[in-house]
Amino acid sequence: MCLGIPGRILEIGGEGVTRSGRVDFSGIVKDVSLAFVPEAGLGDYVIVHVGFAIARVDEAEASRVFRYIDEMGELKELEDGGR
Amino acid sequence: MSPPKQSISLSCPVPITHSHVLLAHGGGGRLMHRLIEDVFLSAFRNPLIETRHDAAVAVLSGARLAFTTDSYVVNPLFFPGGDIGVLAVNGTVNDLAMAGARPIYLSASFIIEEGLPVETLTRVVRSMRTASDEAGVQIVTGDTKVVDRGKGDGLFINTSGVGLVEARHPIAPTRVRPGDAILVSGDLGRHGIAVMSAREGLEFETTLESDTAPLASLVLAMIDSGVEIHCLRDLTRGGLASALNEIAEAAGVSIEIDERCVPIRDQVRGACELLGFDPLYVANEGRFAAFVPEADFERARDVMKAHPLGAGAALIGRVSHTGDPTVVVSSPIGTRRILDMLSGEQLPRIC
């Protein structure tokens, strides 16, 4: 359910329920409602679903997946080494 | 509504059989193929139509003639990188090229909706002239009909074309063999996305332009170089996936491609992610797939890359074996799946 795609905010206008912006998806630019992400600013990545940004992407958390995978690899080395 | 606790019913509707033609019957997918099989082929059956190629090839008074026709319906009429007129010329030129023919003459028929501004028609016709000059063909006959307002989408164009076959061997699905290399002539999906970007309700900004182009000069360059070509197919509606499935079925072979090798621009990827499309099914108007024997693959690729319309050519896969007409694709994470033919038009997913 719920196709949500990350895009980068290029421009912001309006406020409150009409807050919106131009959001870039790898060169495709669409007008997107930013009413639900008041914390998101220029250059931020947001997840967009049916023309609405529903969340700001947390860049620090974004790399956590890869750190976790690296740790899994190290764990395996430890296990292998211990055998 | 205060429903009883957890009543599980397993009801589903009865199947709907299509008693009327739906838009999806024209989408280049499985429904269209069924319509062609059930309605047209069963009525017209003859050896030429049975080849199911983009153009029919016949020997007339010693000359090998390629003959094809196509109708053009596009909404909107003008889109980034082209318009309906350019498509009507290039599409028919390309169908002839796919038979290894040099396109010579085209016809053009116009079905015009009452109320269409003459200026619009003039613009379209002028761009047809430019496109036909570029493709090296002449539009030598035509027809005009006007239909009531509301009975046509502004303008429909039909073009037919004849050409002289230059390939020494027939170019057709029946010649596809296991081991054949499969090349595409450039990056995919730009036409479909450019048209979509201008469509009401889905508009988005993009610098993408349609890939529409006359492909005959590229094909003739390949023929001139002596490359043996088993089959060519232009990748129009239904995209690469539908074209490969058609060939697999017509040739009775299994095809393997690697998704990572299929050239697709970032903007096309972005638009596909946004709309929930699979780029392998998105339409092109200036791209083709070429099936060549393994021994000729490098030469074919070099000739393609040396031509402006084939600069982005890439090897995407191979014909694996005969029988079991399927297309298998390796995913970016190295797993494999069946690449099926589309069932009707791709619709944007929300979800």
Place this chain on the structure above:
Amino acid sequence: MRFVDEYRDSDAAAEVATAIGRITTKPWTIMEVCGGQTHAIVRFGIDQLLPKGLTLVHGPGCPVCVTPIELIDAAIEIASRDDVIFCSFGDMLRVPGSSRDLLAVKASGGDVRIVYSPLDALALAKRQPAKQVVFFAVGFETTAPANAMAVYRARHEGVDNFSVLVAHVLVPPAMSSILASPNNRVQGFLAAGHVCAVMGYTEYEPLAQCFRVPIVVTGFEPLDILQGVYLCVKQLENGRAEVENQYARTVRREGNAQAQAMVLEVFEVAGRTWRGIGDIPGSGLALRPRYASHDALQRFPLQQLAQSRDTECIAGEILLGGKNPTDCPAFGARCTPEHPLGAPMVSSEGACAAYYRYRRSPPTHYLPRKGGGETNGAPR
């Protein structure tokens, strides 16, 4: 694309898959609730990377699939009116009602349009004041704020010719209904990341506790899903049943406050019938009375709605995770995307359609990676 491509890396995927294999000692059954995840799993062949005995079953998280046939029929009836422009997300157009679908309405002259966003339908209503513009407001919690916003703005901007046909459903009641079912075989969940981006995941904490199931809030890219599976298996193997958040780059525990407030302003919780599953109490959203004037069902008096008839479709069992699409005798034969017997074959997210498109006959013949030309062609 940034935040997309890096999560499709084949080496990293292989690494997580190996790690899953390493920690899995027993057979487990995990459900991904969301149709978008089902789509990704089948499209990328993620389940091919999992150890034998670890089964992914596909949940009811496809709004297109679970919208009840009565509402599809209502949509078809409204869309057939001369004074109506009917707007919908793309893949709702192919869902069969009792006798036809919205594409057929379009084919016979109805003004049915695909929009990308509910705000596009609202804008259309402003441009076409002489017409009634009706938007088919389907979706889960992710889509509810957007649809709520369209209704809110219609009311406050005085766009009286805009109304919505509401078919909103909620995830946690469906999960709880799956877990409470006597045939349940689901031992852990991948919760839908984008639903949680809006709602947060506090609602899942009592579910995890009460039914003793691990629930991992999971994203949509191959690496997300694999990591979600890893975390879920790890909990199962360790006998834990907690809510974990794999998709922290997008999901906060409390969710999106502004979006929730808009949903609460416009909608209230109501019972809802799920296609193929049945009635689930408190599993949907309906317009609050103060927005009733924008309710399409009130605006357009409908004829008695047709009742659905029984066929051999096993959508209910598939949506509840009891069976796989390939267990259905009609699958791929009498039921195909061109002639769907049930909704899961319609939406490209539906489990049956995803299986049909990507998995009709499993690829059993593999080419060697390079130089395949010489070695293939062997008769099978």
